[in-house]
Amino acid sequence: ISMLPLLLECLQHPSNIELRGAAGECCALIHETRLNLGIGIDESENASDRRFSKGSWEGSVSEETIDEIRQVMSQLAVESGHRLSKKAKKQQRAAFREYTNTVVEDEAPDEVITFPGGTLTLTSWKDIIRLEFIRQCLQSGFQVQLLTNDTLQDVFGITGTRLADTQTNSMSQLEKRLVRSKTSEAAKLAHLDLTKRRRNRTNVKNHFLTVDGDGI
Numbered sequence: 001i002s003m004l005p006l007l008l009e010c011l012q013h014p015s016n017i018e019l020r021g022a023a024g025e026c027c028a029l030i031h032e033t034r035l036n037l038g039i040g041i042d043e044s045e046n047a048s049d050r051r052f053s054k055g056s057w058e059g060s061v062s063e064e065t066i067d068e069i070r071q072v073m074s075q076l077a078v079e080s081g082h083r084l085s086k087k088a089k090k091q092q093r094a095a096f097r098e099y100t101n102t103v104v105e106d107e108a109p110d111e112v113i114t115f116p117g118g119t120l121t122l123t124s125w126k127d128i129i130r131l132e133f134i135r136q137c138l139q140s141g142f143q144v145q146l147l148t149n150d151t152l153q154d155v156f157g158i159t160g161t162r163l164a165d166t167q168t169n170s171m172s173q174l175e176k177r178l179v180r181s182k183t184s185e186a187a188k189l190a191h192l193d194l195t196k197r198r199r200n201r202t203n204v205k206n207h208f209l210t211v212d213g214d215g216i
Contacts, residue, residue, distance in 0.1 A: 004030070004065045013074045017088055020076060024099040027069055029125040031103045066103075073100050115143045120156060127156065 003026070010023035034057065044047055057066045077096035079089060101107045102125065112122040122128045134152070135142045145152050 001030075001062050004062050004069065008065060008069050008072065011069065011076065014083070017084065017092055020093050024073055024076070025129065027073065028099040028102045028109075029129060031066075031106075032108070032125050032198055035106060037121070050147065070100070070104050073103055115146060118158075120146075120158060122156075131156065 007023045007030075011027070013019050041128055057063050073096055077093055079092060079098045081089075084092065087172050098109055102109060108123050109125055109128060111122045113122065113131065120131075122131060138145055146156075146158075
């Protein structure tokens with residue numbers, strides 16, 4: 001909450017569009033977290049319940065700041081001035097429409113990620129920001145890790161078996177070659193895993209043969 005005045009200043013920055021976008025995303029995350037305080041699972045999709053829940057800003061010390069943030073973000077969502085290029089204005093309006101849906105209308109986001117093997121639907125800014133960070137880190141290896149990495153699948157609540165079963169049917173010929181190729185990331189991971197398991201079996205066998213210290 002102490003960050004809200006600083007985020008308001010960032011939203012009002014005259015030239016740095018990336019700073020404004022990052023501030024808007026932070027505001028959406030903070031507002032979402034605030035609204036979710038004290039809300040049960042069955043209530044989380046009801047905008048009225050979210051607005052007047054224990055997490056409401058109404059009557060809090062930050063109420064005025066939030067009202068200012070809402071006004072600025074609403075303006076950024078429809079900005080049509082000449083200080084930005086046509087492409088930049090389009091990107092900013094699209095991003096801030098999503099942010100204002102949460103900050104002004106108290107609506108949860110709804111982002112669908114499509115990849116070979118299925119889709120992943122994200123309905124919270126927490127998950128959207130987390131996924132974007134992981135995707136930035138993994139770059140081209142993101143899809144392969146999403147299909148093969150148990151930890152990543154647990155984080156986003158998806159089933160690796162279901163992805164593997166549907167992957168073949170949904171991939172193009174090029175995608176199949178990229179995934180199945182001996183030089184693909186998935187093939188390299190499988191080879192490393194097989195090598196590790198073989199080494200472990202060999203170590204167990206050698207330990208058995210030399211368990212008495214003198215061998216056989």
